Amino acid sequence: MKVGIAGLGRMGSGMANTLLRNSVDVFGYDINIKAMDKFTSSDHFIAAKNITELFSCDYVILSLPEGNNVIDILKSYKGGSIIMDTTTISLNELQKILDSLGDYKSNYLSCKLERGPQEANEGKLALFLGGDEQLYIKSLEILHILGSPMHIGTHYQATMMKLISNMVGTAVVDIFGEMSVLIRKLGIDPKIAIEALSMGGANSITQMFRLEWQSKDEFGEAFSMELAQHVIEMALESARDLGVSSLHLIEQNNLMMKLAKNMGFGSKDVGEISKLYWNLNDSDNHLQ
Incomplete structure (x- = not known):
């Protein structure tokens, strides 16, 4: 072959x-x-x-x-x-x-x-x-x-399923980015946080590694913010072509990724959106 x-x-x-x-x-x-x-x-x-x-x-x-x-x-x-x-x-x-x-x-x-x-x-x-x-x-x-x-x-169904998967995945990363601020302020060990979340409705096996990166503020090379945001805009365009023009959560996720990218975050991975939320939440005031 x-x-x-x-x-x-x-x-x-x-x-x-x-x-x-x-x-x-x-x-x-x-x-x-x-x-x-x-x-x-x-x-x-x-x-x-x-x-x-x-x-x-x-x-x-x-x-x-x-x-x-x-x-x-x-x-x-x-x-x-x-x-x-x-x-x-x-x-x-x-x-x-x-x-x-x-x-x-x-x-x-x-x-x-x-x-x-x-x-x-x-x-x-x-x-x-x-x-x-x-x-x-x-x-x-x-x-x-x-x-x-x-x-x-069909070709259209497979192509759109990929884009749907990307939309769900980046939305989860966005949510984890926000939650990582709370985990860090509480001083919870990231591994303990991940194990606890994996036991309930927050379990997302494919994205849990990013929550650890976000909680430690240490990121590996994976899927850049620029590429992720490009794919989400492609997905929103394709959804509009199908007559679905109201995907408010994904549109908000896209807006936050744009903001994070413009602030210089995400060269290594889309998970760096957590840096945006850390900045928005006055990261210097740690909970005692």
Whole structure:
């Protein structure tokens, strides 16, 4: 089995590592040559000279910054490979991509990723699939290597489910950011706070690590505020396209992320929104 990957950023390189560990031949391409150089020690990695070379593979995974990048790359596609598009896009961008594919869209799977670079490296991604169900079934071998796949339905349903997941996730991070101020002022050990919250209705397994970061004011490199806010604006735009114009909680979350970003917070992770709330709540006055 040969798999091409267009885009060897944090997610693309993570998926490449997982495939290589499973002895899959990976043809990788990135406009940044250094991104390909780090794989040269692997016997199963081939640095593609151009995008066209990727389309000789059985599968081509697209891990690109924007929908326009997807359209540009697919101009070289003449059928054959199964395309798995992991790029986070709006519904409007999806429509443009499907229109650009024409008759070849029967080989296209929307493959939207949840979780982050660490899980990409570990083969523990959640994958929301949209498109032809038989094509999905045919692709299960490769999908199971990457993580836990689920066929959501149409391209539009899978794309929107990814955006819904992002909206819920960032709203939870926002709430945790506010609550971390209380945890810190009370002097509660973050690990104890997390264990207590995990026992009740506040349990959110996928975001609890951020609450610890927020409570300690120590952040790892994960999902930047700028990227998170960009995705939420994309989600709100897509919701409006569906006729849903009132998502007040998400709109408020988006506003707070903008404010935090403008204050210089969030270069490492969206969880740094807690710094905004710490500033708003007069952080120097500790509870005795």
